[in-house]
Amino acid sequence: MLAVQQLEAGYGESIILRNVSLKVAPGQVVCLLGRNGVGKTTLIKSIMGLLKARKGTVVYNNSNLTKSAPGVRAKSGIGYVPQGREIFPQLTVYENVLLGLEAAKTKTRDIPPEAIAKFPVLPTMYERRGGDLSGGQQQQLAFARALASKPELLLLDEPCEGIQPSIVDDIRDVIRAIKAEGQTAILLVEQSLEFVKSVGDYFYILEKGAVAWEGGLDDLDEETIRMYLTV
């Protein structure tokens, strides 16, 4: 469903991603690992169209989206939960979720029940301003906003960063539920090895902006972890 091929991207003069190729199949949870600053967020932004590819292609469901704007990619079925959440602090929780519907394939004002059912705390806070929520609640809000458009592929950039353990467990349960439903594939950036091992089907490790390793859970051995992930 998603095929990134020989992607090169960067900021200004500096090239960050070099020759990156990656695939996500329908219903899969693919995890993107690597030490700080290797280019994981840059890759997610390039897939979402927030950063232009200098070389290579981003193909999604057989459409070449390499030159498409982020809104077009969102409408094609790609949902995005950015690092740092980026909810709108002045808008209410309800309005934040409604914004997710802008990316829905068919125009609607109805929030899909399954998007909200995964975060039962949110409807109890619909009238509150997004900025007044705790970090963990904001993360759940960003997740629900992305799910509101019923994406077929969800890009999650460090959803557990700075989140208390009980909410991390909730997020793990949500990822597992999405996986069990089988409608939405996930590309997950996450630092916690324990977390990715508990949800992931396939793993890519970036090093200096290039794919240094890829494989399944059984191949992710101690030596690979020491070489590419241990700080």
Ligand SMILES: Nc1ncnc2c1ncn2[C@@H]1O[C@H](COP(=O)(O)OP(=O)(O)OP(=O)(O)O)[C@@H](O)[C@H]1O
């Ligand atoms: N807006 C930007 N302008 C210039 N350089 C940037 C920008 N954003 C990121 N970089 C640089 O690009 C490189 C890759 O950053 P990126 O955020 O993609 O890494 P990452 O693997 O996601 O790191 P982390 O795990 O710390 O979030 C870093 O050297 C970073 O300093």
